[in-house]
Amino acid sequence: MLTKKQLDLLEFIHKRVQRDGVPPSFDEMKEALDLRSKSGIHRLITALEERGFIRRLAHRARAIEIVKLPDAMGGDAQAFTPRVIEGGAVERPHRARPVESVDAMELPVMGRIAAGVPIEAIEQVSHHVAVPGAMLSGSGQHYALEVRGDSMIEAGINDGDVVVIRETSTADNGDIVVALVQDQEATLKRFYRRNGMIELVAANPDYETRVLPDHMVRVQGRLVGLIRTY
Known part of the structure; x- marks a missing residue:
């Protein structure tokens, strides 16, 4: 189960990857979710990673791949494929x-x-x-x-x-x-x-x-x- 903020962030990342082929920056995430600092984004990213929805790529700045989507976004792990x-x-x-x-x-x-x-x-x-x-x-x-x-x-x-x-x-x-x-x-x-x-x-x-x-x-x-x- 994801919180509203976690779901909002996952949806924002997903839309940007689908549009641009690359994930948004932390500054863009912070602005999209109307948070005051990047530390809040770091906590949300960590929570999404721990729950298996995203994966951060080692040695790559701001490199994020979406592994699966929750039912609320109409996705499942078998059907979803990252564009990167x-x-x-x-x-x-x-x-x-x-x-x-x-x-x-x-x-x-x-x-x-x-x-x-x-x-x-x-x-x-x-x-x-x-x-x-x-x-x-x-x-x-x-x-x-x-x-x-x-x-x-x-x-x-x-x-x-x-x-x-x-x-x-x-x-x-x-x-x-x-x-x-x-x-x-x-x-x-x-x-x-x-x-x-x-x-x-x-x-x-x-x-x-x-x-x-x-x-x-x-x-x-x-x-x-x-x-x-x-």
């Missing part, structure tokens, strides 16, 4: 296409993306990676990028992980996007549009928010999934 997967790369020609395993696609890994100081824009295809078809949400093309840097660690995105991106030129406030700055530098950040300016926000307090004029930033895609590397 472990990865393995396979050399293939360039194009997303079905593979022999059930409901899976191979996506081209289009070089590296900076989760830190922006680096040179997306490079050529280096290899392919297989991802579940359910991760490829919405219409449009999908591709993968290897993450370099630690500015998104509180969103569960770590150096060396592979992110799955759906191509789009638009984004809502709070989305994690591939942003192209001045048509030269690509970076992975949370996106906010305010008063004609674009804010690219890191999920690491060591990095400052970048505030740029609207015309200097172009959205190249939105994060829909994450493949963790170990």
Whole structure:
């Protein structure tokens, strides 16, 4: 039996993982549940872990996987599968296409993306990676990028992980996007549009928010999934 706060937190984490492919940060959890400090979130996370609803991944900042859902959320341990997967790369020609395993696609890994100081824009295809078809949400093309840097660690995105991106030129406030700055530098950040300016926000307090004029930033895609590397 879960308390209301525990259930609220589990539902919030579940919705964010389903939407973004990564769990929310502790600050986002604290704000969503209207708590005054992160210590309350730590207690709720520990309680959910002890009851077997979530699992925290070792050596990964803010990395949480949902193991099962309670009946109140219409889930069961057999039916529920987290969208965060472990990865393995396979050399293939360039194009997303079905593979022999059930409901899976191979996506081209289009070089590296900076989760830190922006680096040179997306490079050529280096290899392919297989991802579940359910991760490829919405219409449009999908591709993968290897993450370099630690500015998104509180969103569960770590150096060396592979992110799955759906191509789009638009984004809502709070989305994690591939942003192209001045048509030269690509970076992975949370996106906010305010008063004609674009804010690219890191999920690491060591990095400052970048505030740029609207015309200097172009959205190249939105994060829909994450493949963790170990």
